[in-house]
Amino acid sequence: MILLECDKTFRELIDRSFVEDVSEGERQVMHDHLRGCDGCQRYLELTARTIRGLREFSFPSDADSTAQVSEMLADHAGTMREHDRAIQHLQFKTWAAFAVALSMSFAGSALVYQLTKRLAVPMHFDTAQVQAGVLIFWLLPSFCSALCVLAAPRENRGIA
Amino acid sequence: MQLVADLVERCQHRLVRYLLYLTGRRDYAEDLAQETWIRVLQRGSQYNGRQRFDPWLFAVARNLAIDYLRKKRKAVQTASLPDDHDEILLVSSSGPSPFEAAARSEDAMRLAGQLQILSPLYREALLLRFQEELSLAEIAQVLGAPVTTVTSRIYRGLAALRSAFEEGGDSPGV
Numbered sequence: 302m303i304l305l306e307c308d309k310t311f312r313e314l315i316d317r318s319f320v321e322d323v324s325e326g327e328r329q330v331m332h333d334h335l336r337g338c339d340g341c342q343r344y345l346e347l348t349a350r351t352i353r354g355l356r357e358f359s360f361p362s363d364a365d366s367t368a369q370v371s372e373m374l375a376d377h378a379g380t381m382r383e384h385d386r387a388i389q390h391l392q393f394k395t396w397a398a399f400a401v402a403l404s405m406s407f408a409g410s411a412l413v414y415q416l417t418k419r420l421a422v423p424m425h426f427d428t429a430q431v432q433a434g435v436l437i438f439w440l441l442p443s444f445c446s447a448l449c450v451l452a453a454p455r456e457n458r459g460i461a
Numbered sequence: 462m463q464l465v466a467d468l469v470e471r472c473q474h475r476l477v478r479y480l481l482y483l484t485g486r487r488d489y490a491e492d493l494a495q496e497t498w499i500r501v502l503q504r505g506s507q508y509n510g511r512q513r514f515d516p517w518l519f520a521v522a523r524n525l526a527i528d529y530l531r532k533k534r535k536a537v538q539t540a541s542l543p544d545d546h547d548e549i550l551l552v553s554s555s556g557p558s559p560f561e562a563a564a565r566s567e568d569a570m571r572l573a574g575q576l577q578i579l580s581p582l583y584r585e586a587l588l589l590r591f592q593e594e595l596s597l598a599e600i601a602q603v604l605g606a607p608v609t610t611v612t613s614r615i616y617r618g619l620a621a622l623r624s625a626f627e628e629g630g631d632s633p634g635v
Binding site: 316347350 | 616
């Protein structure tokens with residue numbers, strides 16, 4: 302077959318001239334070669350024809366489709382905005398609930414400490430023991446409960 | 462929102478055309494185009510504004526198309542799926558192929574037959590280069606492949622398509 306007879310390098314150069322940038326020098330070499338080589342000339346024509354053929358596919362433009370997409374996106378953008386607002390609102394409620402729970406935890410602990418201190422005197426507990434008891438049995442559990450508000454899944458945060 | 466509307470106006474036709482080449486079906490292409498625009502709306506912040514928008518859009522569309530076709534294939538429980546994403550892309554329609562339907566010349570019609578049987582990898586690279594006029598670097602971005610791989614696919618695809626004219630033995634219509 303005539304197309305296989307010539308130097309592969311020139312065929313690659315012809316391909317590259319259609320796909321990539323080739324230097325002016327390479328282009329000159331290619332043209333000089335093409336003047337004396339029917340096989341490469343034919344190769345060049347076939348390549349050009351193939352690429353031209355690829356550019357001769359055309360789809361009718363569908364204005365309805367564009368309008369539909371624009372309309373759908375406008376709706377979707379509205380939904381996204383509402384969703385974002387709902388998320389922000391939920392986040393605010395969650396942090397508010399956490400703040401309330403945390404305040405209650407500390408305030409409750411202070412109250413329990415004062416009460417326990419009074420009750421502990423007749424039982425001969427010293428202050429350190431009372432503090433440790435309040436810390437372990439009241440402050441830490443209530444603090445963990447407050448943290449649970451943040452850790453709970455969004456849909457279950459009905460506290461605030 | 463106005464920016465997205467302008468982009469839809471500018472790119473919708475090309476997006477549907479690209480998806481049609483990938484999926485081979487107009488209904489799939491239009492569904493996927495809608496999905497793509499929703500994804501653009503949701504993840505527009507990931508777009509690097511210093512680069513052209515089209516390759517990024519095509520890359521988003523391509524990933525969605527691969528997932529979509531994979532799900533479709535699983536749904537009908539056809540042959541086991543290859544691991545390579547690119548092998549999913551397939552023109553699979555019982556009617557005329559999108560290439561036959563879109564061919565506007567005798568040469569294009571002849572190429573349509575070859576494109577139908579060409580490896581999807583080569584076909585996609587060729588169409589992105591010569592239909593969508595993307596640069597090699599942009600095609601590499603869309604396909605997530607190195608530029609050398611892209612050029613190699615284009616050359617191999619060109620060689621396969623050229624045979625449509627070589628085998629016919631007719632004179633070039635230049």
